[in-house]
Structure formats: structure tokens, C-alpha cells
Amino acid sequence: MTVAIETGTAQQALERGVERLLALQHPDGWWKGELETNVTIEAEDLFLRHHLGLLDRVSDATARWIRSRQREDGSWATFYGGPAELSTTVEAYVALRLAGDPADAEHMRRAATLVRDTGGLAATRVFTRMWLSLLGLWSWNAVPVLPPEQVLLPARVPLSIHSFGCWARQTVVALSVVSALRPVTPVSFSIDELRGGPAPEAEEDAWGRVFHGLDRALHRYERRPIRPLRRRALRAAERWIVDRQEADGSWGGIQPPWVWSIVALGALGYPIDHPVIQRALGGLDEFTIEDELGRRIEACQSPVWDTALAVIALLDAGLDPGHHAVVSGAEWLAGREVRVRGDWSVKRPSLPPGGFPFEFANDNYPDVDDTAEVVLALRRAAVGLDAADRAVDWVLGMQSKGGGWAAFDVDNTSSLPGRLPFCDFGEVTDPPSVDVTAHVLEMLALEGRARSNEARQGIDYVLREQTREGSWFGRWGANHVYGTGAAVPALVACGLGGHESVTRAIWWLGRIQNEDGGFGEDLRSYRDDAWRGRGASTASQTAWALLALHAAGENGPVTQRAVRWLADTQQPDGAWDEPYHTGTGFPGDFYVSYHLYRQVFPVSALGRIAGGGLGTR
Structure with a gap:
């Protein structure tokens, strides 16, 4: 017609x-x-490169992009015109500190004030606190545990890795290695100016209490894991990660499992010149755009x-x-x-x-x-x-x-993965x-x-x-x-x-x-x-x-x-x-x-x- x-x-x-x-x-x-997408992708790229010792050559251009996305109230959002988002703002702030922006700069003071007023570090999502743990700004003991033994569960068992959607599955396997090995590359500054009061207690239903109880039990297990089982799980997770690297160096062609797989393999002892790591970093370069606006990464x-x-x-x-x-x-x-x-x-x-x-x-x-x-x-x-x-x-x-x-x-419809304390960052099933x-x-x-x-x-x-x-x-x-x-x-x-x-x-x-x-x-x-x-x-x-x-x-x-x-x-x-x-x-x-x-x-x-x-x- x-x-x-x-x-x-x-x-x-x-x-x-x-x-x-x-x-x-x-x-x-x-x-x-x-x-x-939003500036968490660029911020996390700087976190990764600090961890790898590769920060200097990219920090200025990336910081320019991150600054250009800040709003008048000091915040960063997850979408154009959207409301201030706490975790995004914290990650952007820490990335700018890594790039050399002083805490007393006017744009940083505005961001810190907003962070404190909206709950502070304790109210950020788990993903953000895991990145802060990698940088020595938070404790690995204070984030939910992802045991690598999970990769050994048969596919039909509840909470096996195949209970998750593919994007979460790939990230969970990599993060389980990181969660067990707890790598830390400290930064040279603190972020005490972002600490607000204690995080508000969320109301929990019966399932929420069960899964938080499970997390407490896993924290106890982490102090004394069954060593032969832990070694077997780490070997299986390593094989799983390496076998799923794509031809372009990525994992699934998306940023979260990509960057955490690099961190996980490094924690397992892969040097930066290992072919798997080099392919991964070369692939990230192909996802990078740099122009007069700055340097940004396609997720x-x-x-x-x-x-x-x-x-x-x-x-x-x-x-x-x-x-x-x-x-x-x-x-x-x-x-x-x-x-x-x-x-x-x-x-x-x-x-x-x-x-x-x-x-x-x-x-x-x-x-x-x-x-x-x-x-x-x-x-x-x-x-x-x-x-x-x-x-x-x-x-x-x-x-x-x-x-x-x-x-x-x-x-891929189980409601159980989304109940895990770790899974507060978005959809984890498909x-x-x-x-x-x-x-x-x-x-x-x-x-x-x-x-x-x-x-x-x-x-x-x-x-x-x-x-x-x-x-x-x-x-x-x-x-x-x-x-x-x-x-x-x-x-x-x-x-x-x-x-x-x-x-x-x-x-x-x-x-x-x-x-x-x-x-x-x-x-x-x-x-x-x-x-x-x-x-x-x-x-x-x-x-x-x-x-x-x-x-x-x-x-x-x-x-x-x-x-x-x-x-x-x-x-x-x-x-x-x-x-x-x-x-x-x-x-x-x-x-x-x-x-x-x-x-x-x-x-x-x-x-x-x-x-x-x-x-x-």
C-alpha cells in the first residue's frame, strides 16, 4: 500500500x-x-590494562572520552538522557583517577558527591566491586564467591554453567577462576572519598535467604577448598576458556567474558606474550575507535x-x-x-x-x-x-x-541463576x-x-x-x-x-x-x-x-x-x-x-x- x-x-x-x-x-x-554503549566499557579497559601493565599508551585518549560523557550533576548514565547510575559513575571515576585526574578536580568532586549521596561503594553492583578488588580497592572476601568447581557440574544439574545464558556462561567460567585465585594489582591511590554509609539491607524472600546462605557457605569453603577437586576444576575451566576463544581473539565477541578471560588466564600463569593473550589483546584493538572525541571500545x-x-x-x-x-x-x-x-x-x-x-x-x-x-x-x-x-x-x-x-x-529459562548474589548486573538467562x-x-x-x-x-x-x-x-x-x-x-x-x-x-x-x-x-x-x-x-x-x-x-x-x-x-x-x-x-x-x-x-x-x-x- x-x-x-x-x-x-x-x-x-x-x-x-x-x-x-x-x-x-x-x-x-x-x-x-x-x-x-556506556563508559563502563572504557573504564574496564583501563582497569584491565593497568592490571597488565599496558595503561600508559591509552589512558589519555580514553579519559578524554569518559570525561565527554559526564553530565552536569557529576554522574554518568547507562544510556543517553537516562538517570544517574551509581556503578557506572564509580567505574568512570576510578578510571579517571587511573588516568591521572586528581580527586580535588571540580568534575571529580561533583562525581564523588553524587556517589556518596546515592549509597557509596557498598551500594554498587557486584561486577563493579570485583573490578575494585582487582585494583586493591575492595576485598575479594567481600564479594560473592563463584567456585570453579561449578564447571564440573553436568549440564542438566541446576546451576551448572549451562543454566546461564551464553553471555553469562562465558563470564561466569572466567570469573570463577578469578574468584578462586584472587589476583590484585594495586593502584597508587585510595577512593575513600567514595565511601558512603553501609549499603541498605535489601528485603529477601525465602529463596534470597537460601542463596545468601549458600554464598556464606562457599566463602567458608574458599578458605579450605578440597585441593585435588580445586586443581581439577581450575584445569577444566582453563580448557573451557581456551577452547572457546574465537578466531578474532574474543570470547563470544563480547566484552565481559573477553576481559575477564584475559584476567583469568593471567592468574593461571599465562604470560602477556602467550599467543592466546596476544590474540585477545589484538582483537580488542580491532574493537577500538579513536578520533577527535577520544578513545572508546565497542562492547x-x-x-x-x-x-x-x-x-x-x-x-x-x-x-x-x-x-x-x-x-x-x-x-x-x-x-x-x-x-x-x-x-x-x-x-x-x-x-x-x-x-x-x-x-x-x-x-x-x-x-x-x-x-x-x-x-x-x-x-x-x-x-x-x-x-x-x-x-x-x-x-x-x-x-x-x-x-x-x-x-x-x-x-534456557531457569530462575535459579538470577537468584545468586553475584547476578545483580542484568539478565543471566536466555x-x-x-x-x-x-x-x-x-x-x-x-x-x-x-x-x-x-x-x-x-x-x-x-x-x-x-x-x-x-x-x-x-x-x-x-x-x-x-x-x-x-x-x-x-x-x-x-x-x-x-x-x-x-x-x-x-x-x-x-x-x-x-x-x-x-x-x-x-x-x-x-x-x-x-x-x-x-x-x-x-x-x-x-x-x-x-x-x-x-x-x-x-x-x-x-x-x-x-x-x-x-x-x-x-x-x-x-x-x-x-x-x-x-x-x-x-x-x-x-x-x-x-x-x-x-x-x-x-x-x-x-x-x-x-x-x-x-x-x-
């Missing part, structure tokens, strides 16, 4: 957006936007995801499947197929591999979300069809009980989500399998998860606008365009549209329902809403105003500005600004609305 904007501005915006997107393609065929990189979305966007815009940009992007995607077994095979030992990763190199952890989008791109581009066939089979084999799909694992399931359903519809048993179970799951007001929770994007923008096109593709759930979703979108015509949702909605569908308009979130509106056949004022907002806010070079974080790592705790989202999603939305208006150019 085509939306008529009186001066053709939608078509003009589409043309400029496509030109900009084409200009961002790498000569090898892929796209990758910067993946921006992850998203080339497969970005490229799949870019190919789909160009096809939505009407480019011919034979266009060079489409073909080269699709061919690069086909070459990223994972043909080896990873941790997912513990639950699916007989399932042949065939997924796609998020990153350049992450063979151990392909994910369902990327794989579904890659299949959509390959099918529409008519490239890599054998790889697409294998990918569909792999995705079907990764369906969880209840009909939904998760990102990396199957039935249950099914509506957004991933919706992308799979779109893939199955394109495959002609919308009536399959797997699709019917997936549809039932999505319908069950709709909120009372008509939206869907977004696990990997912010938040109900993302979930709804994924669910509605999927349901329509599967033949449910007239279903009352679609009608309710479109009503909800109309109700939350901003006065300026755009859509936005603040990330505080993950903790406070009052923020659902509320926030400053952004290009990516407006495009998500338009994808749902268009799929449902909505051609009225809501759609018209949203298209107008995209056209009016586009920059002369065809880009959209979007300082806000609209991607989600851990709901409520860790967020992402995907710099390519502001380009690919508006191009997709405008392309579909304009009827693929670029023709066969």
Missing part, C-alpha cells in the same frame, strides 16, 4: 536514505555501524546483523536483487554460515549446525535472531540458497517449549522472546511454512504475550515499540492481518504517537511501565512503528504524520541523527546505540510505504 505525501517527500527521503546506506557499505560487501560488533538488515532495507526500497550492493552483501552473509557445533548443541546434540552469528567471528554462539534475518535477506536476494536451507532447519530445531524462540539457547520469535515467523512465512506446526506454536506464543493495552515487550530493542514493530508484521505475514490482536496493537500505536508525529520510548520503560511508548521521537523507533502500521494496512493520519516526521528530520546527506540508545543488551541494565539502526529501519519503512519506489535502478 502506498502512502501519498503531497510533495513526494517520502520518495525524496527514501532516495537520499538509500544513497547514504549504499555509501556506508564496505568494499567487501558488509555493513557495520558503530555499536555504542560488541554487529556486522552480520547490520548487513542482513541493510540488504533487506535496499530490497524494501525497490533495488533489484541483482544490484551489486545487494549481491555483494548477500554473498558476504552466505560466507558467514557457522558449520560447527557450539554450546547450543548441549541441548540439541542431534541438530546439524547451520546458524549465523552476530559478529565477524563467533562460531561458538550463532543466534536465532540473526539467522532468521539472514535467511530473509538471502532468499530475497536469491543468493546462498543452500545455506538458507540449512539455516531454516537449524532455527526450527532451536524452538523452545511453549512455541517461542530465544536468541542463543533452547529452554528465555524465548516475542521479537526473536516474530522474526522467525516472518522467515517461516517467506518459506511457505506459515501453517506448519512450528509456526502455529510460535503464533500462539506471540498472541499469549501481548499486553493488555495491545503492545509487546521488546527483549533486544527499546522496548514495546520494538516488540510491537516486530510482532505485527510477523502476524500479518502469517495470515493474521484481521486478528483482533493486530487491531489492538495499531490502536496502541496511535495512542502513543508523539505530537511531532514520531515515535519514541525511553529505556526506563524496562523498569517503570509508565514509560511504555513514551519518549523523544527517534528515527529507528518511528520506523518500527511504521513497519507495523504499514503491515496492518493503516494509511491514515498516524502513518502520514510518522512519514512526515522521518522526511522532515532527515539530514541533507540522507542520514538521520539519533543520539538515543534504542538497542537492548540487558533489560534494565545495559543498552546499545546501534549507529546503523537510524539508517536501515527508516529506509525499510519508507521503501515499503512508497511501494519499493526506487524501481530496478
Whole structure:
């Protein structure tokens, strides 16, 4: 269905957006936007390099970036425009002290005052206090214990490492080594100015008391572990870590297990010139961006995801499947197929591999979300069809009980890992989500399998998860606008365009549209329902809403105003500005600004609305 904007501005915006997107393609065929998070990534990089004796050459440029993110009240936040966050502020402060900023500097005094006023060091998350312990600023005795013996537990035992989501699993194994060996590289300063009163006592239910009792017992065990068992566990953890290093030097292509694996292997005696450590440090350099703003680290990189979305966007815009940009992007995607077994095979030992990763190199952890989008791109581009066939089979084999799909694992839904005192830093399991399931359903519809048993179970799951007001929770994007923008096109593709759930979703979108015509949702909605569908308009979130509106056949004022907002806010070079974080790592705790989202999603939305208006150019 085509939306008529009186001066053709939608078509003009589409043309400029496509030109900009084409200009961002790498000569090898892929796209990758910067993946921006928060300053804990840079702070922890300085902590690691202090520990390794490599601080001097990077501290000034990194400190410049960290300072540039500080706000007027002295704090740092976890997302653009968000509230002050205590642990993030403490890590930023300590990193600046490492870089040489004096405690009595005005910006440091403001930060220290905020830290004291919001609880002080004792109120920070466990992750932060573990970093402080590494620096000699906190005691390892005062953080929860992660025994390396955990790696010896069979996969089906509660609280085995396979009870955790893949990102937490990799971090837990590395941290269990560090927890046992307790390395310390002291800094030359104290941070007594950050100490407030005692941390407030949190109310605990029965399970909370059980797990805190378990932690006390583990602390007693740490004083006298069973030596043969401890040696065996450390050897097993070492093998587990080394075996899972990726070709690019990373662990899982993400920062937390990467940096802690380096610390763990160093504690086990690996020298800095060991090939494993050198690969790890070289890989971190590839995740580093340095420009006039300073030096910053990408917590992850998203080339497969970005490229799949870019190919789909160009096809939505009407480019011919034979266009060079489409073909080269699709061919690069086909070459990223994972043909080896990873941790997912513990639950699916007989399932042949065939997924796609998020990153350049992450063979151990392909994910369902990327794989579904890659299949959509390959099918529409008519490239890599054998790889697409294998990918569909792999995705079907990764369906969880209840009909939904998760990102990396199957039935990874235990509530026990999140009860551990250590796990106060975000999601540690990988249950099914509506957004991933919706992308799979779109893939199955394109495959002609919308009536399959797997699709019917997936549809039932999505319908069950709709909120009372008509939206869907977004696990990997912010938040109900993302979930709804994924669910509605999927349901329509599967033949449910007239279903009352679609009608309710479109009503909800109309109700939350901003006065300026755009859509936005603040990330505080993950903790406070009052923020659902509320926030400053952004290009990516407006495009998500338009994808749902268009799929449902909505051609009225809501759609018209949203298209107008995209056209009016586009920059002369065809880009959209979007300082806000609209991607989600851990709901409520860790967020992402995907710099390519502001380009690919508006191009997709405008392309579909304009009827693929670029023709066969």
C-alpha cells in the first residue's frame, strides 16, 4: 500500500536514505555501524590494562572520552538522557583517577558527591566491586564467591554453567577462576572519598535467604577448598576458556567474558606474550575507535546483523536483487554460515549446525535472531540458497517449549541463576522472546511454512504475550515499540492481518504517537511501565512503528504524520541523527546505540510505504 505525501517527500527521503546506506557499505560487501554503549566499557579497559601493565599508551585518549560523557550533576548514565547510575559513575571515576585526574578536580568532586549521596561503594553492583578488588580497592572476601568447581557440574544439574545464558556462561567460567585465585594489582591511590554509609539491607524472600546462605557457605569453603577437586576444576575451566576463544581473539565477541578471560588466564600463569593473550589483546584493538572525541571500545560488533538488515532495507526500497550492493552483501552473509557445533548443541546434540552469528567471528554462539534475518535477506536476494536451507532447519530445531524462540539457547529459562548474589548486573538467562520469535515467523512465512506446526506454536506464543493495552515487550530493542514493530508484521505475514490482536496493537500505536508525529520510548520503560511508548521521537523507533502500521494496512493520519516526521528530520546527506540508545543488551541494565539502526529501519519503512519506489535502478 502506498502512502501519498503531497510533495513526494517520502520518495525524496527514501532516495537520499538509500544513497547514504549504499555509501556506508564496505568494499567487501558488509555493513557495520558503530555499536555504542556506556563508559563502563572504557573504564574496564583501563582497569584491565593497568592490571597488565599496558595503561600508559591509552589512558589519555580514553579519559578524554569518559570525561565527554559526564553530565552536569557529576554522574554518568547507562544510556543517553537516562538517570544517574551509581556503578557506572564509580567505574568512570576510578578510571579517571587511573588516568591521572586528581580527586580535588571540580568534575571529580561533583562525581564523588553524587556517589556518596546515592549509597557509596557498598551500594554498587557486584561486577563493579570485583573490578575494585582487582585494583586493591575492595576485598575479594567481600564479594560473592563463584567456585570453579561449578564447571564440573553436568549440564542438566541446576546451576551448572549451562543454566546461564551464553553471555553469562562465558563470564561466569572466567570469573570463577578469578574468584578462586584472587589476583590484585594495586593502584597508587585510595577512593575513600567514595565511601558512603553501609549499603541498605535489601528485603529477601525465602529463596534470597537460601542463596545468601549458600554464598556464606562457599566463602567458608574458599578458605579450605578440597585441593585435588580445586586443581581439577581450575584445569577444566582453563580448557573451557581456551577452547572457546574465537578466531578474532574474543570470547563470544563480547566484552565481559573477553576481559575477564584475559584476567583469568593471567592468574593461571599465562604470560602477556602467550599467543592466546596476544590474540585477545589484538582483537580488542580491532574493537577500538579513536578520533577527535577520544578513545572508546565497542562492547560488541554487529556486522552480520547490520548487513542482513541493510540488504533487506535496499530490497524494501525497490533495488533489484541483482544490484551489486545487494549481491555483494548477500554473498558476504552466505560466507558467514557457522558449520560447527557450539554450546547450543548441549541441548540439541542431534541438530546439524547451520546458524549465523552476530559478529565477524563467533562460531561458538550463532543466534536465532540473526539467522532468521539472514535467511530473509538471502532468499530475497536469491543468493546462498543452500545455506538458507540449512539455516531454516537449524532455527526450527532451536524452538523452545511453549512455541517461542530465544536468541542463543533452547529452554534456557531457569530462575535459579538470577537468584545468586553475584547476578545483580542484568539478565543471566536466555528465555524465548516475542521479537526473536516474530522474526522467525516472518522467515517461516517467506518459506511457505506459515501453517506448519512450528509456526502455529510460535503464533500462539506471540498472541499469549501481548499486553493488555495491545503492545509487546521488546527483549533486544527499546522496548514495546520494538516488540510491537516486530510482532505485527510477523502476524500479518502469517495470515493474521484481521486478528483482533493486530487491531489492538495499531490502536496502541496511535495512542502513543508523539505530537511531532514520531515515535519514541525511553529505556526506563524496562523498569517503570509508565514509560511504555513514551519518549523523544527517534528515527529507528518511528520506523518500527511504521513497519507495523504499514503491515496492518493503516494509511491514515498516524502513518502520514510518522512519514512526515522521518522526511522532515532527515539530514541533507540522507542520514538521520539519533543520539538515543534504542538497542537492548540487558533489560534494565545495559543498552546499545546501534549507529546503523537510524539508517536501515527508516529506509525499510519508507521503501515499503512508497511501494519499493526506487524501481530496478
